[in-house]
Amino acid sequence: MGRLFWKILLTFWLTLLVAGGVTGIAVWLHHSALQDIEKDVVIRPSSVLAVKAAANTFLYGGTAAMRNMLQEQRDEAPQGLQIYAVDPNGKELLERTVSDDTLQRVRASLGKNLKLPIVRQVQTGAESYLLFAPLAGQYPQFQQERRLPPPHRISTPTLIISGITASFLSSFLLAWYFSQPIGILRKAFHAAAKGDLSQRVTSTMGSRRDEIADLGRDFDDMATKLQTLMESQRRLLHDVSHELRSPLARLQASIGLAHQQPEKVASSLARIEHEAGRLDTLVGEVLTLSRLESGTPQPLDEYIDILELADAVIDDARFEANALSRHMVFQCDVEDSPIIQGHGELLYRALENVVRNAIHHTPENTAVTLAIHQNTAASRLYLTVDDQGSGVPEAELGSIFEPFQRSSNASTSRNGYGLGLAIARRAIESHGGTIRAKNLSSGGLRVEISLPLSGNV
Incomplete structure (x- = not known):
């Protein structure tokens, strides 16, 4: 595994661990707060709706309207869910008894930012009430039923080990997903640097459809063009050497003939001049073609x-x-x-x-x-x-x-x-x-x- 793999693995793994730890602590604190308040308050969807209804009645109808609502609630269902309204002096609106310990814990729960509105503090003008459904004195079903799942069904070490393992596996797969194609590209570049331009990476990257796959396709295009250019240059060099061989051979033959037959020096010089002209033309055309194929922009002004x-x-x-x-x-x-x-x-x-x-x-x-x-x-x-x-x-x-x-x-x-x-x-x-x-x-x-x-x- 390369350095990039370990960097990606450790970065994502630590990020997941920190995020999981923060989330776990937040959930644990919220659960602990609910466990503390469930000893004194009914925690059910019905109690949430009843507290909300009492709060709205007080806000829009005042104390008298809320008193009538709570009185009807007690008269019509004396063994049902009851909402209490306690003023700042600890006096309940219908003069029902609430222990001081219960009031203290209920007021303390207001500062814990519970997500469930099972306890509400409402105020209009000078009047203020604490609304909740106390567990004491309610219909027995509320005291017998457990309102929250029992804590520690799974041991804490098991949860921690499971979280670490899951985060490591996901980070490992993600790091491998990003680093594996980069390793393929690195090998291909290494081969190209050694002169092997036949390497292609698109087929080895599978069905990826991301920027790394685009980079692989760009590498293949580059390698193809370089291979074509190299083959073209080799072919051009071979063709030039082949074309130069014939006039050079004739030049050598003319020079040899001039040495062997001095009386034919004039005709030999004419042949030498002719072949030199052909060589000059060939070299000029090769230079022109090379300049055009070099990719150097020509001034088009x-x-x-x-x-x-x-x-x-x-x-x-x-x-x-x-x-x-x-x-x-x-x-x-x-x-x-x-x-x-x-x-x-x-x-x-x-x-x-x-x-x-x-x-x-x-x-x-x-x-x-x-x-x-x-x-x-x-x-x-x-x-x-x-x-x-x-x-x-x-x-x-x-x-x-x-x-x-x-x-x-x-x-x-x-x-x-x-x-x-x-x-x-x-x-x-x-x-x-x-x-x-x-x-x-x-x-x-x-x-x-x-x-x-x-x-x-």
Whole structure:
């Protein structure tokens, strides 16, 4: 058992013991007071009602009315319950006899705050009376019957031991209920600190529906995300090392060829320059992707005219498309230039990567279409890029936005590393947007980008 368990156990146990002790003392004092007064006063529901009736009669009708009530009570039921009214001088209203010892104990009971109103002191003006039903002289049944349960039916040590045992068991169960899931969480955190992110705690907590269970679910979510991130980082490291191996091997081969065949130094240098450029491009894209995936917030403090951004992308893409015997088509049904708040360079890279990817996948003598639409009601801007290639298998539509993922339909001669769409997705999501791909019924692939307009980022 941990320290928290003992703290909870002792705290609740001592609290229950103190509360039980105080309650027991209060009950014992009240019971003792009733035992003292029951020697002189009738303690029954009927006596409580009769005393209350006499008090109300005196308060609302005066002494004469109460005298008449008590007189009728004695005449009609001489052997029944009788209420006495005694003034401060010890004289009973109907001149019935009451012993001085009885009066002394009855007056003393007024200061003991008895819960049952079997004795009442009433006063109006200068007149004051003590109302009660004395046991002496009453009908014999009141003297023979016991009005309170006999004391000490259960011995005091037995009661104390039972109370201590019950309070300990309840405190033990409560402490275990709170500390047991915390122990499970502690073991899970300890395992996570050692690198084991497969630990999950929700299933071991049972059917709990409290804040500790919520903490367990949050731990599971955290562990799942960390595990996914670690696996993604390991996969990225593996893919980067794999992609670096080929150009580095070609660099080494070119250097070796230059040493062995000095007459081919020029061609070897050209190959070295080409491979160095590819390495530079790969490292740049990896750094960009790493920066976007690091979770570091990008400054989104620029106001970007999306039409100007699209024109810049199309101008650059058209040059590359013409060299590959493709051409660009631009469609726009937006009247006013929509403004997007964000990071201009990231948005440019995202849109450029999508367009360049479409150019390299559409066949020769076909077009890539960039279209812009605006949904004013939803304050969203939609950009679609369509090519006329072979599309992507449905099972791969979601994975093409992952790093180093290429479609199985892609040409093996295609230069690239599978990072362009991954960078585009991270850049779009950092602006509060979404990006998705779908195959067109007419053939080809459509990539749809949704961005919030200025003020909705």
